[in-house]
Amino acid sequence: MRRHIPSTRALLVFDAVARQHGVSRAAEELCLTHSAVSQQLRLLESQIGVRLVQRSARGTTLTEAGRRYHGQISGDLIRLQDHTLEAMARRTDGLRLIVGAVPVLAEGWLLPRLPGFTALQPGCSLHLQVFPTLRYMEDLPFDVGVQYDDAVWPGAHTQPLMAEACVAVCAPGGRGRAEMARGDFRAAPLLQLRSRLGAWEEWFAQAPAAMQPPENLIAGHRFDLFSMLVEAVRADLGVGLVPRYYVERALRSGELALACEHEAPSRRGYSVFVPPQRAADPLVQAFIDWVCELPTA
Template sequence: MLSRRLIPSTAALVAFEAAARHSSFTLAADELNLTQGAVSRQVAQLEAQLGVPLFQRVRQRVVPTLAGQFYAEQVRDILARLGQAGAQAIAFESGSGSLGLAILPSFGARWLIPRMPDFFARHRDISINFSTRVRPIDPRAEGLDAAIMSALPPVPDLIRQRFMGEELVPVAAPALIGPNGPPCPADLARLPLLLQETRLDSWTLWFEAQGLKRPPGQPALVFEQFLLVIRAAVAGLGCALVPRFLVREELASGELVILPGRASPAETSYYLVYPANRKTYRPLMVFRDWLMEQGREPGSLSPKTV
């Protein structure tokens, strides 16, 4: 148990945070609708309680000490989380609320967002704040409730719930492969390749699965997102190895064709990742259940929790 001496009142913390942010008791008092003397007393009581000077007086200004700067950063985070917890408690009781969710850009654009009208039709009381990330993140570090990612090693106190697998297929624009039709797998060794930067070994593994070896020095273009890989393939810049569900539109329109070669389930899967202490937050659990349902569509692999 923490010593109660180390847990000040919320009023003192609010006054201290505002004073540290403004480097002024007067401006803090204006913001909080208090007198300058009230803010000064709250800070003095806090310094006495902790036994640490939090400000040094420099002429007409108050400047946080090093200890004060560190404490202000921690207090700012604590106050933000307290406010968030209060809003979520109200939302939990009312059955409504918001969800902070990070998604992969290409996955979001091609798979998730087109399905969201169904979610909102069922749950009009829940709002979702979307942000995009290309690389794995820890939602806790970014103040988010959850993230959808395709790769993340096990992390303590983070739940990873797999909701969908994927199948990689080689594709190219008809103009690239010529009038004689798709080349055989070995012919791809003579064509430029398109790569997504988090899967630089995907073509090497694909060639090995065909019993072939990717030649060293084969021309390749690397892109940050699959959407750019797909557009580059449509433009005829090279052959792309992409999740089938991301190129349904281009295959249906004829902008891309599937090349010969064995397509197999990739090792990559899609996960909903969230902190263990969020597993009772209703908006997150409602979204999780809906996402698992969507992942059970034909062509998706069975979900599981890891």
């Protein structure tokens, strides 16, 4: 079956003309002559049977069809470049390890410790990527994963890594800090993580001496990411409930403060995931051995 795909050269020329708003500047960017750029445009228009550019004494502009087509192929060209660079990174002249991780654990716990692993494996190029949470994917592109215990990775071997404990944090000079330190949260604005709307209810259930707000415990400002929630705490929008490891450095530096001393074990924990085809890889095993020996605090 014939594929209706223009040459990459023609598409790159058209992309440059669209971005540079003219043939002359596109030719300069691409180090081509004006006539070579014009020729590629004509070839592209001839192949797809649609006029993409409007030529006039004032210069060259995109037609409506040209604007629509450029909007569609510009992202494809970027993805094609990314795929090519990714393939180049797979060359056999070096070691590479792709680690998929839940962002909160990667940012707050794993990344600060990674220099220890790279010191043990100086020839390894480590690629840290987002491991989607609670989403089914047929073929995850990771050599090893660090995720919540209930992450979905069909066929992968799992090894428990660590449990999670959550603390309530506030701005150092935050409103109501003195009351919260005594366990009085009745006037505290509770910040919510959208994926954990029941977290405050669980936390208060484990802190029977704490006085909770009279309103619904899932009311209040909501955020998609822990990083957003912590920034909201810094801005004194309210008090946030976060994994202890994620804010440990900010607590030590005084950027954040414990709203009270209570620390509640979470129902969530973390595990290491390894697909069967990577289980025997020495580099993968070296990473598993290293990460499982790290302190959890």
